[in-house]
Amino acid sequence: MPFAFLDSLSITVKRAADLEAADFNGKSDPYVLVQAKSLSTDAIPSYLKDIAKGWKQKTSVKKKNLNPEWNETKTFYHLDYLDKKNEGIKLLFKVYDWDMLSRDDFIGKAELILHNDKLEHEKVYEETLKLQDVKSGTLYISYKLCRHEQYVLDHEYSYIPLGTNPNLAAQLCVPKDFTMLSSSEVSGSHAAVLANMNTGHVIVVTYCKIGELNWDQVSKNLTEERFREMKKEYSKVEIGEKKDLVPEAHAKNKEITHILEIPLTVEKKGLAMFATMRMVGHSNGVLMIYVYTEPKTGYGSYRKGEDYVKKVSENSTVY
Incomplete structure (x- = not known):
């Protein structure tokens, strides 16, 4: 079977x-x-x-x-x-x-x-x-x-635990049509890949404990590191304008202190994709990185990732 x-x-x-x-x-x-x-x-x-x-x-x-x-x-x-x-x-x-x-x-x-x-x-x-x-x-x-189990939150979103002990990392609030494909844990850091199998959209989530380190320096270093890795994976990486944001007033996660969002366009084997990277700092010393990738369906196609990463990052519970 x-x-x-x-x-x-x-x-x-x-x-x-x-x-x-x-x-x-x-x-x-x-x-x-x-x-x-x-x-x-x-x-x-x-x-x-x-x-x-x-x-x-x-x-x-x-x-x-x-x-x-x-x-x-x-x-x-x-x-x-x-x-x-x-x-x-x-x-x-x-x-x-x-x-x-x-x-x-x-x-x-x-x-x-x-x-x-x-x-x-x-x-x-x-x-x-x-x-x-x-x-x-x-x-x-x-x-x-x-x-494994997947925990339903409501009709549109689900809570999915990140890490072997969900009380030590995060409960991710993700669209219900996304499923977890893989996860990893290394020295207190966690990573997960979730995907919508109907559309080919992917969310990669990374959890890092940074403590009281300087946000500007840490976010700069991690951003540069992530870009280096993307340039190894993709044949073309176009980086858009960085935006410092604040969470919505009604966001469930009240511990957010910083948000840095960067739009990208990437290409691999002739397939062009939109990517949205959002780095989120929390008052408990945790930095979360969300990267949403979606196929670019044609000229003038709409980038959906910005709406999704905002919902996921501002409504997940981060420990």
């Missing part, structure tokens, strides 16, 4: 050994890109191809290390979208050497095929994966099939 609607898959990237050196110093700055994929090329409609990256998460970067340890867990949801033909799903692990300015260097990959009828819920499976297309390298991972 195929994966069920409420099935989620938690994958823990434990460590790697004997990675290839990609830098002049004889070391690498490795991270792992983890992706859940369909075994059928036609399982996902063409207009949803770009949101397939929603079933993709990456680990943190370990500097100057050929034997890194991560012990980071990435969780993927709604695997039923990937397993329409009851063939199972593929887990793809790609290891890269991170570079500040140039494209990251590939230093190995591994694949794993999973079938739902051969997995027990809540049982932990261990795997040792030999990296392919390189001379050396081994990846150590584990995975577990679980069940």
Whole structure:
């Protein structure tokens, strides 16, 4: 039988050994890109191809290390979208050497095929994966099939918990037609990818604890970092005018202290998209980053992301 609607898959990237050196110093700055994929090329409609990256998460970067340890867990949801033909799903692990300015260097990959009828819920499976297309390298991972819940708020919006303990991160207020595709937690920071499977619209949410650090400096650094990563992913990135905003008076979240919003237009493989990035500072020392991406349907098409990120950011509960 195929994966069920409420099935989620938690994958823990434990460590790697004997990675290839990609830098002049004889070391690498490795991270792992983890992706859940369909075994059928036609399982996902063409207009949803770009949101397939929603079933993709990456680990943190370990500097100057050929034997890194991560012990980071990435969780993927709604695997039923990937397993329409009851063939199972593929887990793809790609290891890269991170570079500040140039494209990251590939230093190995591994694949794993999973079938739902051969997995027990809540049982932990261990795997040792030999990296392919390189001379050396081994990846150590584990995975577990679980069940998840989505909490309905009202007729238009739902509360979806961010993080394994929702009382320590956030309850996201998102449109009810958006579903969680993946989530990740690294050193107190959380990230999640949500998508509307009917329209191809995507919301990426990041939770960072910054404490009493200077908002202007932190927001500037994180914005520049996010733009660098986007320029690696997209062939074209156009950055619009930055806007400092204030929340609506009726917003549920009364702890917001700063809002920085930036409109963007991005392009990948000939597909042009609108993107809206909103960074929100909270009085409890939390910074939230919301990036809403939507296909640009034609000349004069309307950018919907600004309305959505405003609703989500001003009505989510952030702990």
